[in-house]
Amino acid sequence: MPELPEVEALAAFLRTAAADRVVARVEPVAVSVLKTFDPPYSALTGAALVTVGRYGKFLDLVFASADGERLDLITHLARAGWLRWKERQPATPARPGRSPLALRVVFTDGSGFDLTEAGTQKRLAVHLVRDPGEVAGIARLGIDPLAGSFTxxxxxxxxxxxxxxxxxxxxxxxxxxxxxxxxxxxxxxxxxxxxxxxxxxxxxxxxxxxxxxxxxxxxxxxxxxxxxxxxxxxxxxxxxxxxxxxxxxxxxxxxxxxxxxxxxxxxxxxxxxxxxxxxxxxxxxxxxxxxx
Missing domain, CATH: 1.10.8.50 (Helicase, Ruva Protein; domain 3)
Structure with missing residues (x-):
């Protein structure tokens, strides 16, 4: 299971690899991972990645839509989930099947990332919200052990x-x-x-x-x-x-x-x-x- 150090490293990697890239399309493959419906995931089309942060084991990709609205794509990778970065995503849309692919994000330059989950226990969760506090798991989090308040x-x-x-x-x-x-x-x-x-x-x-x-x-x-x-x-x-x-x-x-x-x-x-x-x-x- 990815824990704080791995999620922190993923955030740092994406801040470098994907900064300012614009979303061309979002392809939910496993509908079970989608935990929110408003705003719709299609709202990310045309949005630019502003920064990437972390809340506990939650990874938060912060986007700005064309009209300046903040959109947070937040994922919890659970036990068997992972994020796979690709400099070149397939041109054809992803299809549901037996692969571990759960959700695909493609940027306008052709790069992007896949959220995957191995095994049969499907616990990977993806939220699209306007405020991280809307995610119940984040709202309940205790103290961050790398924060100055963890004395x-x-x-x-x-x-x-x-x-x-x-x-x-x-x-x-x-x-x-x-x-x-x-x-x-x-x-x-x-x-x-x-x-x-x-x-x-x-x-x-x-x-x-x-x-x-x-x-x-x-x-x-x-x-x-x-x-x-x-x-x-x-x-x-x-x-x-x-x-x-x-x-x-x-x-x-x-x-x-x-x-x-x-x-x-x-x-x-x-x-x-x-x-x-x-x-x-x-x-x-x-x-x-x-x-x-």
Whole structure:
């Protein structure tokens, strides 16, 4: 799933690659991804790309129509979505089919981008609005961890308010902290040497400080590593920078212990027992059920 660093890098890439380009046509291929109807997507025809921004994991392409109206094409790439830039889009209109193509934007110079989604769980969402605040997911977002307001005190208050909620869930709750997903929460908890199942409200002052430094450091490091990369290279760069997430069975790069996994119905988390749980393996709920 694209998280804050990848979405930030996509925004930066598009600000360079597509600045001032004018929309020739918008081709919705998978109608299920369209979450708004007013204004119609045809309103983007003739609009110029002004800038590209980010809200948490939402990518916001800001256009100005011929009469100066602001139009925001906002997408949430969900778990399996991606943006693919092309210097030359096909001349023929896109057709619904078995391809992962969900929506195509073509500029007047022939370039453009595709929004694609792999797999069977169709969660990619596209909104066309006049104000980002009209998107419910954006309106509910919590604090941005790369913003100046994400201070040590702000995190401490958020954790205290979360009580006995597990710290992994707090980090990935978009209404609390915007932009952190499964991968970078695993990475931050590993960096801070914290178990993902620790109650958020039970952390000591030194642990809160370590977590704050880890969250900010992991996200800034990933964003810096992705800076300047083309959209097609971002997924590979993300994998290269991970220490525990997605590395089940491999040695921990810090202590050498074997990275372990806890599986859930639709996702999993990874951690190092020596670094994070005093050497104790966490119960894998899915495996436990299979053994009963």
């Amino acid at each position: 040590l005190d702000a995190l401490a208050a958020l954790l205290a308010e979360s009580g006995r909620a597990q710290i992994k869930g707090v980090l990935t709750d978009q209404t609390k902290i915007a932009g952190v997903g499964n991968a970078y929460s695993d990475e931050a908890l590993w960096a801070a040497r914290l178990s993902p199942f620790r109650p958020a409200g039970g952390l000591t002052a030194s642990e809160v400080r370590a977590l704050h430094e880890a969250v900010v450091g992991v996200l800034r490091g990933a964003a810096e590593a992705a800076r300047g990369l083309a959209a097609r290279d971002l997924k590979a760069e993300k994998k290269l920078g991970l220490n525990v997430h997605g590395r089940t069975g491999l040695p921990c790069p810090r202590c050498g212990d074997t990275v372990r996994e806890v599986s859930f119905s639709d996702r999993s988390l990874q951690y190092c027992p020596t670094c994070q749980t005093d050497g104790r393996p966490l119960a894998d709920r899915r495996l436990s059920r299979l053994l009963k």
